[in-house]
Amino acid sequence: MFQNELLKWYENKARKLSFREKKDAYSIWISEIMAQQTRIEAMLKYYNRFIEQLPDMKALASCPDEKLNKLWQGLGYYSRAKNLKKCAIICMEKYDGKLPETKEELMKLPGIGPYTAGAIASIAYDQRVSAVDGNVIRVFSRLYGMEEEIDSRTKKNIEKLVQDSLPEKEFISDYNQALMELGALICIPKNPRCISCPVKENCVAYRKGIQGNLPVLKKKKERKVEEKQFYIYVYKNKIHLKKRENKGLLANLYGFDEERVPCVKEIELKEHTHIFSHIQWNMKGTMLFVEQKTDHFYSIDEIEEKYAIPSAFVPFYTQVKQIIERELV
DNA sequence: AAATCGGGGGG
């Protein structure tokens, strides 16, 4: 068995992460949602600011959507923030402002799937459940030498293997985290650092020398390429932002217009490419100096305080801001 | 089962 070796390794080598300092379901929940499909180092600053601004369930449940989006700006997968608030409202109404304690109840809440439910239940409440993320799939597929392609069935197999491997109750939280930490630091996707691995003696893939080929993942289809032209209307020192529709890509965030309007002068901005998971935008931007201001023109200060602009638009925003600031000197 | 939904860091 490898559990003891893994736990010992975790105790000595685990990263010190701010969101592991409190055993508090609310903050653990926030950190787990934020960490979905996101590297830990990338979400740490967002997490600290979020907890500072919205320290408890009540504060989150009553947080205006605009403020929530601003706190999430640049993190991606913005429906996570929307679901957080939805979930907080449900918890205020049905669970006395707390998160439920079982994996099963947690999974009924918006934005909480099998992994996150398992993580909250085991880490915050010491429940005897697995928390299988991408790291754990990689670690277990190697430990057990699973050469089949990972699909919903093989993932269920792994969840069962993890469930059956759980140590005694007081170590379950650390064990689940240790599996992920091993995946993040040692059992990495390419060129795993097996020399430093505390459980290599138990690893089928290592013994067979095929650890670099596992897990076998489905190949994803190639990205669709879209040509996009955006127009940035400017009047004096104010910029026009267009709120995006409330569904689909970058829902409810602020971007620029895609229709040209009459103007007294225009400047072509530097082009750039923005890559999403499934789409590539080849972006052209034109700054249009308009003669009169209509609705939704905002100053730089206003934009940076209140309006959430996703990363795809930031290069244009930065250029426009510089041009405006130059003209005002 | 496949598509959608962001963004960035590392090799």
Next chain:
DNA sequence: CCCCCAGATTT
């Protein structure tokens, strides 16, 4: 450039 990340939800 490619890979994939402490995934969930919708189609």
